[in-house]
Structures are given as C-alpha cells and as structure tokens.
Amino acid sequence: MSCLFRYLSIKRFLSSWLIPVVIIGLLTFLVSRGAENINYQWQWYRVGEFLIQFDKGEWFAGPLLKGLLITLKISLLSLLLTLVLSLSTAILRLSSSIVGRGLARGYLELIRNTPLLIQLYLMYFVFGPILGWDKMTTAIISLSLFQAAYTSEIFRAGLRAFNRGQIEAGLSLGLSRTDNYRYIILPQVFRQMLPPLTNEAVSLIKNSSIVSVIAIFDLTTQGRNIIAKTFLTFEVWLMVAAIYLIITLTLSLIASMVERRKVFMK
Amino acid sequence: MSNRKKSRYRPTKLDGALVLGLGILSLIWWYRSSIGIAYQWNWDEAITTVFTSKKGIDTPFFITGIYATLRLSIWAALFATFLGFVLGVGRYCAIRSIRMFCGTYIQILRNIPPLVFIFIFYFFISSQVLPFLRLDELISRSEESGLGWVLFGPSRLWENLISGVLCISFISAAYIAEVVRAGLTSIPRGQWEAGESLGIPLADKYRFIIFPQALARIAPPLTGQYISLVKDSSIVSLISVQELTFVGSEIANSSGLLFEVWLLVAFVYFCLCFLLSISLRQVERRVTRHFHRGV
Numbered sequence: 001m002s003c004l005f006r007y008l009s010i011k012r013f014l015s016s017w018l019i020p021v022v023i024i025g026l027l028t029f030l031v032s033r034g035a036e037n038i039n040y041q042w043q044w045y046r047v048g049e050f051l052i053q054f055d056k057g058e059w060f061a062g063p064l065l066k067g068l069l070i071t072l073k074i075s076l077l078s079l080l081l082t083l084v085l086s087l088s089t090a091i092l093r094l095s096s097s098i099v100g101r102g103l104a105r106g107y108l109e110l111i112r113n114t115p116l117l118i119q120l121y122l123m124y125f126v127f128g129p130i131l132g133w134d135k136m137t138t139a140i141i142s143l144s145l146f147q148a149a150y151t152s153e154i155f156r157a158g159l160r161a162f163n164r165g166q167i168e169a170g171l172s173l174g175l176s177r178t179d180n181y182r183y184i185i186l187p188q189v190f191r192q193m194l195p196p197l198t199n200e201a202v203s204l205i206k207n208s209s210i211v212s213v214i215a216i217f218d219l220t221t222q223g224r225n226i227i228a229k230t231f232l233t234f235e236v237w238l239m240v241a242a243i244y245l246i247i248t249l250t251l252s253l254i255a256s257m258v259e260r261r262k263v264f265m266k
Numbered sequence: 267m268s269n270r271k272k273s274r275y276r277p278t279k280l281d282g283a284l285v286l287g288l289g290i291l292s293l294i295w296w297y298r299s300s301i302g303i304a305y306q307w308n309w310d311e312a313i314t315t316v317f318t319s320k321k322g323i324d325t326p327f328f329i330t331g332i333y334a335t336l337r338l339s340i341w342a343a344l345f346a347t348f349l350g351f352v353l354g355v356g357r358y359c360a361i362r363s364i365r366m367f368c369g370t371y372i373q374i375l376r377n378i379p380p381l382v383f384i385f386i387f388y389f390f391i392s393s394q395v396l397p398f399l400r401l402d403e404l405i406s407r408s409e410e411s412g413l414g415w416v417l418f419g420p421s422r423l424w425e426n427l428i429s430g431v432l433c434i435s436f437i438s439a440a441y442i443a444e445v446v447r448a449g450l451t452s453i454p455r456g457q458w459e460a461g462e463s464l465g466i467p468l469a470d471k472y473r474f475i476i477f478p479q480a481l482a483r484i485a486p487p488l489t490g491q492y493i494s495l496v497k498d499s500s501i502v503s504l505i506s507v508q509e510l511t512f513v514g515s516e517i518a519n520s521s522g523l524l525f526e527v528w529l530l531v532a533f534v535y536f537c538l539c540f541l542l543s544i545s546l547r548q549v550e551r552r553v554t555r556h557f558h559r560g561v
Contacts (some may be wrong), residue, residue, distance in 0.1 A: 023367050031390065097280040103288075113539035115495070116502035117511060118532045125524045130299045162334040202377070209379035213504065220381055237386045241378045 031234070047235050050226055064236075067222030068243060074218060075205045076137070082204065083197075085148035090155035093183075104152075111149035115223040116210055119146055126212045139211040147204050152198045158189045198255035202248045209244070219243060269517035311527030316517065331513030334533060336424075339496045339508050346495065347436035347488075350442025354422050354436045355472070357447045363432050368443065375440035380501055388505040423508060430499070447493060449484035450476065485553040489546035493539050500535070512535060 053060040061069070089107060092100035111119070123142040127133070133141065162185060170180040212220040223240040227233050316328040327335075356368035377384065453476055461471040503512035514531035516523050 023363070023370055024473070097278050097284065097286045098275060099277075100280045103284060106303070109540065110536065113536045113543065114532050115497035115511070115535055117500045118514075118528070118535055121511075121515075121530050122532055125518070125528050126510075130295065132298065206377070206379040207424060209381040210501070212381065219378065220385075221381075224385075227326050237389060241386060244378045244382060245374065251371070252377070256371050 021120070044235055046230070046232060047239055050222075050236065050239070057083060063222045063226060064219065064239065064243065067217060067219035071205065071208050071215065071218040071220075072247075074139055074143065074208045074211060076087055077140050078147065078204050078208070079201055081144035082147045082151055082200065083139060085144055086151035086155050087186075089148060089152035089230065090159055093152070093156055094159055108149050108152070111146055116142075116146050116207060116212065120210060120214065135214055135216055139208075139214065139216055142209060142210070146207065147200060151197070151200045154193055154200070155189070156252075158193045159185070163191060176222075195255045195258055198258070199249055202251050202255075205248055205251070206244070271364055286500065293384065295420070308523060309527070310522075312523045312530065314520050314528060315523065317522045328517060328520065328530075331510040332538075333509040334508055334513070335496070335499055335538070338427065338499050338502070338507070341427075341431045342434040342438065343492055343495055345431060346438035346442055346491075349435060349439035351446055353439060353443035354446025354450065356449055357443070370442045375437060376444070380437050380498060381504070383437060383493075384433055384501060384505055387436065388429070390519070415429075426507050429505070430502045430509065430539055433502055433505070434495060434499050437498060438491060441494075442488065442491050445484055445487045446480075449480040452483050453479055482557065486550050489543075489550050490544060493543050496539055496542060497535070525553050 003172055050062045050064045052065060053062050089104045092104040093108075095101065118141070120142045121137045124135070125134075128135075128138040166184055166188070167180060170184040173181065208218060209220040212224065215221065217225075219240055223236050224237050230236075269380060317326050353368045353371060355371075356364050359365050359368075372382045457475055457479065458471075466475070499509060500511040503515065506512065510531060514527055518527040521527065
C-alpha cells in the first residue's frame, strides 16, 4: 500500500497529472468550439444511461458496460491462448528439431507480415467456415495467433537470457527435460517477464477492438450501434475512448509499479 | 538447450511428432474443406477477375488498390517520421508544458485502440480540418498529369488519400516518438553537457552531436515501425479510404469468390511487408555497421 501512496503523492500529482489535464481542457474547449460551428447539440446527460440503467428498483448494465465485459472476456481468453502459443513457439524456435524451428519461423513470418485486419477477415471468411468455428472462437483464435507472434519474442529473449547454470543444475540432479522446464526454467522466466507481459495484455485489449468488424458486440461495436441509433457521435466516441484509456492506463500503471517495486519478486 | 552438430542432421522425436501433427491437421483441413462445406475453389476465375480491368479504366481495380496502399504508406511514413521526431525531441524540450503535451499525445495515442482513434478522427478531424484546407478548390483547379497521378493518385480521391495519410501518421507518429525518445535517452549525459559547455547552439547540438549517435540506435526499431505502418494502413479501409483492403472487400463481395480474393489480398500484403523488411534490414545493417565492427 505504501508504494501506492507514494506514487500518488501531491507533488507527483501536480507535475504529472495537472498539466495534461489543463491541455485536455484546452483541447475540449477547441472541440466544443468546433462543434458549435457545425451546430452540434451536446447531450452529455444522455451518456449515463449507456453505461448503467436504473429500472424498477434495479440496476442494469448499459450497452457500453456489456460491451466492455465482452471486450475483457475476449482479451482474457486470448491472453491465455497467447501465452500457450507464444511459449510453444519460443520453445520450438530454440529446439534442436529442424521441423520445429522451420514451423516456428514460417508462422512468425506469416503473421508478422500481414495486417491483423486481413488475418481476421481470412479467419472469418475462409478458415472459420471450413473448420466450423463461431464468431467468438474466430475472434479469439485470430487475436491470439496475432499476438503470440510478438509475445513469443519476449519468451525467447527470456529463455535465452536464462542462466545456463540453472538448467545444468536441473539436469545434473537427474530431472527430465520436461520437469526441468516445468520446475526450474518456467517459474523463473515467468516471474522475470511479468512486466513485459502486461504490455502484451494492453496491446491485446487495444487490438480486440478490431473484432467489431465481424459484428461481435464488444465495446467498439456497442459504441457504433448507439451512434447509429442516437447520433450522439461525439459524446459516445469520447466515452468509448475514455473507457479504453482508463483500462489500458491502469494496466500500464500496474506494470510500471511492478517493475519499479518488484512487488512479486521477493 | 540444443547441441547442434555440424555433421549429418538426425531427426529427433519432436520432429516426428510435429510431422505427424501437421499431417493430421492437413487431413482434417482437407476433409472439412472438400466434404464438410464443399467449397468450389475457382482460382482461374479469381485470377481473371482480379487482373482484368473494367471498361474505360486502363489499370485493373485490384492493382489500383496496391498502388493506393503503397502511396498511402509512403506519404504516411514520411509525415509520421517528421511528426514522430518533433514529438520525440519535444519530450526533451526545456519548456515543461511542451514536454507534457508531447507526453500526453504519445500516451493517449498509444493507449486507445487504433480503430477507435480512426473513427474519432473520421468524425472530428476529417469533417472539420479538410474543409478548412479548401481542398476542393485546389482539386477543381488542378489537371490530371502523369507525375501527379503517380504521386497522389487520381484527383477525385485526394481528399480520401489525405484523411488516410493523416490518420495513419497520427497513430504511427506516437510510436515513432517513443522510439526517438528511447534513442535520445540512450545518449550519455556527458554528450549533452559537452555540447552545452562548448556553447554549441541547440539545433547544431542535435544535428552534429546527438542525432548522429542516436540514429544508429533509432534505426532498428524504426524499421519495425515502418512495417507495422504498412500493416496498419489496412484499417483505414473502414473509413472508406480506397486501398488494398477496401478494394479486396469490394471485389470479394461483388464476385462472391471470398476465399480466393482474401487469400490473394493476404498474399500481396505478405509480399509487400516481407520485401520491405528484407530491404530495411539492409539499411539497418548499414546504419548500425559500427556496432558490429570489432573495436
């Protein structure tokens, strides 16, 4: 807790938050002037109902909140799949097997040299129907295939920077290769890589907005739908951006705190 | 982990397992695609649809899409590099609010999804800035000329091109700025102080002392940024900028050859990015040459 208070101290608040707030205020002023010029009617009071609704004595999640839950669900599931995929890719790349290395290389080149949008379209229009996936599965698989190609590089760096003595110690104690990975290498590698992995989670959340093109009701799609219904273009887009910003910045903040304090590294 | 031998390669158990796995996967694939949904592959028709031009237009639609993506990427890369360097150096400015402004811009752009930014851009900036530039007058006054076509494409799509270029470069500039900032941070403090103590003016200090050293460190991640810029250019198709992805979806929807056209589009992107990464690797090697030379 004490680290949290130090992070949020008054001086830091003034120096790192006040001025951006002033700048954002200025930008808001400019935007509102621009909107005045095109006779835009601001209706901020209507935004609340998209987040949360009150009806017959009960609270209901509004469309934006529902969308946010879907976004988080997709990101979380993709993150799990990404971890598995990227770890296996990294291990294959470092393995002695030629087929394994070739496979990993081919996969990386293929994914890194095509846009995510095209991969998603390919999955949705070509692979999905052939293999019988529904929209959600398609989205999760293509997001994690994309992200794993980048995350595997973090794992590879982590594995390569790993102290050889540890591996040799494990082997000399008579652990099998699998047990060596499971009990000696991976626990240490994971701990080292927690901060960079948080960045991967942030980029997954950001990339997950692209699944709105295949009509999954995530935060972005919900925003688009509300705009189509109510024409509150400015308010809703700013709101959606703010929600994404809050989530990704919180994650980044946690990552930087972990990195600075090494909370998990005792 | 691997004890590679120079002698003849002997397959391991992992090799066998992987080959077996691949075999099973391709069997499933073959089974599902030929029996499961019975898709009629029609590559001949796809190729002819893609590479024949409509009446009255001399280049096929698909090819104009490739040109448009190239054009978009090149202009966006130039503008993003400029903006990124300004923002990155701005993080080192002596005036605090400029530093803060650049930092805020970078943080916000890197933390909202590109798609959301594109929509915001489309509704806010595109509809306000572009009329302000009085582009339509310029377009009506200009004539179609060969060079203009190569550089900017057909003049009726100029507005389209500009909003695409601005959009991608605003996003990419935030990432480039971060790369530039990291490069500047890697220069030892002594270098900055040496410049100051010699009384070298600010611009000269950057030009003769800081940048020559920083560029070698900036180059490798910068090339990576250029490749992701080309890839990111595909999402502006969602605000109807007419580039490869947009053209691809038009052709796929109108001809009904979904599988073939999307595979072709993916292949073209792959070729573009792969060639770009190979050639940029050469540049990178040239720039960072002195790191590898034994001292």
